[in-house]
Amino acid sequence: MAQGFGRRYIKAFVSGFFVAVPVTVTFLDRVACVARVEGASMQPSLNPVGTLGSDIVLLNRWNVRNFQVQRGDIVSLVSCVQN
Template sequence: MAQSHGWVKRYFKAFCKGFFVAVPVAVTFLDQVACVARVEGASMQPSLNPGGSQSSDVVLLNHWKVRNFEVQRGDIVSLVSPKNPEQKIIKRVIALEGDIIRTMGHKNRYVRVPRGHIWVEGDHHGHSFDSNSFGPVSLGLLHAHATHILWPPERWQKLESVLPPERLPVQSEDES
């Protein structure tokens, strides 16, 4: 009986050691490197949730790439909503700082994206709450870069950074 009690004590001690190492490592990984998120809504159709309300894509979000605000036109990013800080939204980067963009329904027909900001839009125009509603977004609101669709299995794929030709900036910072 005493031997079995010693085994339980050793097992419990090893479990606790592993637990108190694994939890901080997992939390740090999810906070700093990558995590997964379920995408809801129609704003990114057809790239995400092409089946409408019947399905929700689950995407891999890479925190590492946006750490230094390294985003490019066409990237799909997760960001804190400028209108509701409790909510995260997922949109495509259309323009970078210094670019002049032709808007779609914004109060100004053309906007020069200010320094430290990006212009984001949903792929499903007219069904998206995006920069056309709230203007350029501060880079400080970036949360992560969506890199892959993980669920449903038949949609497993890498998300490409593609900018629709009709949404190219009128003038890019690199052209100035």
């Protein structure tokens, strides 16, 4: 019985993996991605003075693709680059 449970668990994990990976990649490529803001370039809005860490932001690609950028929006020229 334990062996049958293990096989069902592995099968469910693999099928979920093959569904989740393409959905996640498509979301990060088309809709939004996560980026880290480091340094003093965006102070005081992001990375306030006195903090040693970095801020994490969600970059909205959907509005840029539809040309819905408005005055006051923060625009990233280089985004989601993997090192």
